[in-house]
Amino acid sequence: MENIIANTPSEISKKELLDRTGISYGQLYRWKRQGLIPEDWFQKRSSYTGQETFLPRERILTRIKSIRSMKDDLTLSEIRERLENELYKEGLRQILLNASDISEDFVDSLELNLDEFALSENGVKAVLVLYSALVKDQIDITKQRELISQTIKTMSVSTQAEKG
Amino acid sequence: MVSFKGVGSVENGNVNGVVIFPGGDYGDLNVNGVATVQGPLQAGVLDIDGVFHGQNDVTCENLKTTGVVNIDGNLQTTLANIQGVVSVHGNKVEADRIVCDGVLNVGGQVSADTIDAQGFINAEEIVGDRISIQSHTSSFFFKMWTKLKEAVGNQNHSIVDLIEATTVNLRGVHARTVSGQDITIGPGCKIDKVDASDKLFIDEDAEVGIVITKAEA
Structure with missing residues (x-):
């Protein structure tokens, strides 16, 4: 052995x-x-x-x-494209988690929705700024989650429209 | 129009004389003289009969050479057909298939689906699916080209630290570790450790240290 x-x-x-x-x-x-x-x-x-x-x-x-x-x-290049999307989602989750004042529970509560999203790097930064503002203003956690999810979705639609 | 400096000429992808290029996509290139490419190079067929120095990464569909190739970065190609001397000083060479009747020196890893070498490959690692290295100096190319003899000097074997592939067939190779599913260690090999998960043959004229087979693992 x-x-x-x-x-x-x-x-x-x-x-x-x-x-x-x-x-x-x-x-x-x-x-x-x-x-x-x-x-x-x-x-x-x-x-x-x-x-x-x-x-x-x-x-x-x-x-x-x-x-x-x-x-x-699928061809190998098609598989690579799919996997890159998975990596993107994983990357987005990591960016959110790495933000010093955002909790894992909070990110995980968004995770199901992340599957549908395609944010630019600036989009992610904007979401984090919004999150900081909501925390600073002591907005209720349920309301925070709702606002963040809505914002991500709106920005994602906008990003996809720009790409399309 | 290819922008270049030097005392040579470039016409329809044919490089003659001494030429220095910036990096870029040059389509097919046929180097008969001495070419230096300063930036990353993309090419279709890169056919080098002269001397080529890539100072950055080289990416091409097909590298064919009977000349001398030095690449300071990495090499990525679909097919490499080496009858000259190729030295890659970056971390890796990636290819679908490598045929090496000359000499390939790589500072890092060679990764290819298929390697069929009658010449010499010196590298830290060689990995892939089917690797056959039968190193000897009695081939046609070594008899014909003095520069190949000069490139290997008195060396009569390939030197590799690690070889890992589904099928490995070696002759005249010195390596620290050889791992694979179906391994043949031929004459002139000196291997410190062989790890075979299925078939293993060791020639009586080979020197092998530790042998690990599936039954023992």
């Missing part, structure tokens, strides 16, 4: 990933080259026998499941 520095529960080694999912090295590296799996998910660390690569467990397992579910019906 190979001795390796133990991965944290939130990580999976590349070898375990291949064993668990049944994908080949060829598939893993092809998907990485084609941008379906972000390069920065591959984190190398020293082990007793050299180096081992670890990936974020839940994210990579979910990603491989997504790719497999789409690969029979």
